[in-house]
Amino acid sequence: MMNTYAVRVIYKYEMLRAWDTIMQSFASPVISTILYFVVFGSAIGSRIETVEGVSYGAFIVPGLMMLALLTQSVSNASFGIYFPRFTGTMYEVLSAPISFAEILLGYVGAAATKSFIIGVIILITAGLFVELKIAHPIWMLGFLVLTCISFSLLGFIIGLWANSFEQLQLIPMLVITPLVFLGGSFYTIDMLPPVWQTVSLFNPVVYLVSGFRWSFYEVSDVSIQLSLFMVLLFSAVCLATVWWMFKTGYRLKQ
Amino acid sequence: MNPIISVSNLSKVYSNGYRALNNVSLDFHSGEILALLGPNGAGKTTLISIICGIVNPSEGSVTVGGHDIIDDYRITRSLIGLVPQELTLSMFVTVWNTVCFSRGLFGKKPNPAYLEQLLKDLSLWDKKDSDILTLSGGMKRRVLIAKALSHEPSILFLDEPTAGVDVELRKDMWNLVDKLRQSGVTIILTTHYIEEAEEIADRVGVISKGELIVVDDKEALKHKLGKRQMMIELENAIDKIPDLLSSWDLELSAEGNQLTYTYDTYSTQTGIAELLRAVDGAGLQLKDVNTSQSSLEDIFINIVNTPLHTR
């Protein structure tokens, strides 16, 4: 029998925490995305008129959303679970009649919801600057939700693994941001020299951005099926890792 | 009567190889107040943490209300409330929200009336909308107690509840403990203050170096392990203990008017009657006779300093 009250309170108070720090939680990712949008869109957009028939300003919207979604999912989820470990309040969750799956549902659910809200706000904001077209809204929504969940899972893993605030910042800074910048957020892969095109295929973010952009403009670097497969694979790997961490009590239980 | 908690052959070896608990077996009776007494590092917190599900046991098993703490963790954990040793609280949450969180976490549906009464009992009601951050240390400790009781547990663990706590909170806390006990809650507290155990516990368990050395009723323990002293006041002072009395372990006071006889209450032959007769036979005049019993503190020091094999 599931402890639904527990999942609900974890979810609720994680969301409440975001609301208390609303500027940091929602406004700052949105503002920085608008800055990217203005700088990239106007500076580069004045030279590149269109990419495969899409205006450059509109072309970068899916990539910008992905940049925000990935960094926000990881930082929200990692902070959400690291903080109670750091302050020692984790004792209460561990002593509660709650399963690991329920802990995961509460924390990752809240982190993914926050990212989803940020994604939607960015989308609406972008719509004020450029003319957006969403060719496949269901696919778009699907990619949005899957990305929020899978990268919140990744954040959860990082939050369990980290033993200091430095380590907590390390992966988002050294891994996530470069991968997104090199993942075709601001260009198509075939604009790159051949060597870099091959290298890019090892970057999981390429598949995400490509699939997501396809759902908007039907323009993609790789096939949509491959994109979907890669996102699902990534989610499965994260889930398996979390499962192993819980099974062994990794960094949670002595 | 079935024990409410039964600990069997429990051992804990931490990942660094340190053996914090060694083959501990102990039953807790329903409705009692049991004090776990032991110096710092004895393993008290480790024992509690295992029962509550925070630390994994290395060997042995624990049942709570007849249910295994690992197989039936949902049942056992919902019966238990824990007030931890450290002031571990989220700082940017209000008192009201944190107790609502705790109650929900333990799977209970909201009950604002119960939580209101709880906060009032703990003199926290007027602080309910304050952030934890703004509270004093004593107030934070009260919040921890409120969180532990938020889901109406039938077993309450208090880990060093009075370490660094002011007199007022101590008084409030013992009042609350009294009230809880009357409603049938089993209370287990750890302490290294003997007076505390002596004051409120029904039973006392002594833990040292990861081993449970003794557990018994407070009075029985005093009786069993305590030393008694008999003070014999004399009408006339003497210079030395008469030869006739040399076979007893006697001490003469500096003024020469009091003899002190120390004996173990658990030895079958205390020799008191013979001693009194011998005192008479030596021609000494009795003025008064008193006995005193050692406190738990004396017993404790006695036990913990005694090497295990001599007992």
Ligand SMILES: Nc1ncnc2c1ncn2[C@@H]1O[C@H](COP(=O)(O)OP(=O)(O)O)[C@@H](O)[C@H]1O
């Ligand atoms: N996580 C841990 N890793 C290694 N050793 C530990 C850990 N927690 C406690 N200990 C050690 O186990 C012993 C018992 O600790 P504890 O149960 O906290 O004692 P008490 O509560 O009686 O003071 C101590 O020596 C302590 O240093």
Ligand SMILES: [Mg+2]
């Ligand atoms: Mg302790």
